Amino acid sequence: MLIRRAAALTTANLHHHFRRYATAALLQELDTVPPQLTYLEGFPRPDPKYAETIHAIPRATSGKNIAAKERKAGRVPSIVFEQEDGQHGGNKRLISVQSNQIKKLVNHLGRSFFLSRIFDLEVVSEFGSDEIVEKVRVLPRNLHLHPATDAVLNVTFIRAPSSAWLKVNIPIVLRGDDVSPGLKKGSPLNLIKRTVEYLCPADIIPPYIDVDLSELDVGQKIVAGDLKVHPALKLLRSKDEAVCKITPSRVSDQKKSK
Structure with missing residues (x-):
């Protein structure tokens, strides 16, 4: 009986110490930002x-x-x-x-x-x-x-x-609307999200996120997981959440029905 109780206590202590270690490791990961993190070439940086x-x-x-x-x-x-x-x-x-x-x-x-x-x-x-x-x-x-x-x-x-991780709603900036196949056909753009929430290291918060519409056609959409950001940023929304979509216009719908 004493041996079983001692074994149970040892197992409980191991689980307790494991939980403490895992929690500490997670906090350390989020609270410590490597000093080498900088804005990468090709990504927006503050003006x-x-x-x-x-x-x-x-x-x-x-x-x-x-x-x-x-x-x-x-x-x-x-x-x-x-x-x-x-x-x-x-x-x-x-x-x-x-x-x-x-x-x-x-x-x-x-x-x-x-x-x-x-x-x-x-x-x-x-x-x-x-x-x-x-x-x-x-x-x-x-x-x-x-x-x-x-x-x-x-x-x-x-x-x-510099060590902080901050929740930030990053604004999106649309590019390529002048050459988008869907927009050139007269279909409207449905802008679903004007900002996207990320957990960001304080030293590399992007001023905005470029959203490229240049290849977007009618019925196609861009989701949060498609956005190109610094790899250190952590998306706080579903990667499948829609950011924008080109919806069929009524005119094009009427032509298809005919």
């Missing part, structure tokens, strides 16, 4: 034209009244989270950024492109001061705009060190 440092000041408290005062003063109430599991996090810092700067970046880049780009964030004691409180790389996680005026209401950032 240095928009490599801008976002300036911010600390904000002591939160709430509707505080947020309203910040916006009235030309500032946007914001939060910086510690990157965790690619999306959530602790180590929260309340900040305010400049409305004009964020609005300019969103207008120049576009909302989806703004939310898929790494920025340097510099927090100073007050705007115009040289006293730096914190300087860190961040990824804009959420952007809330006023539904009527498109004024920036708030922004959420997450810290993006």
Whole structure:
């Protein structure tokens, strides 16, 4: 009896240690990015034209009244989270950024492109001061705009060190629509996804993904698994999920029925 109990305990301990080892190995795989990872030739990379440092000041408290005062003063109430599991996090810092700067970046880049780009964030004691409180790389996680005026209401950032893996909705950019056989026949393009979600190493987040329509004919589609991205990126959707499709037009349908 004692021998059987000892054997059972040993087996349980082995399973316990195996689970701990497997979990640790997985976390290590996701939390550690090899330093040699860089953008590859032929893949999109961020335009240095928009490599801008976002300036911010600390904000002591939160709430509707505080947020309203910040916006009235030309500032946007914001939060910086510690990157965790690619999306959530602790180590929260309340900040305010400049409305004009964020609005300019969103207008120049576009909302989806703004939310898929790494920025340097510099927090100073007050705007115009040289006293730096914190300087860190961040990824804009959420952007809330006023539904009527498109004024920036708030922004959420997450810290993006080189070791981070970040969930990012990468915008798609269509190419080859001028030579697509299906589009030249007059059939419409059904754009099903404007962004595709990937888990990305922070140092190689693509600004967009090229989607080539040049050989797409009527009834054909491009799925997420067809997209060409850096091999280190991990697709977070089904590879069979449709991105776009050329659907038969009513005119071509009527001709076929005749």
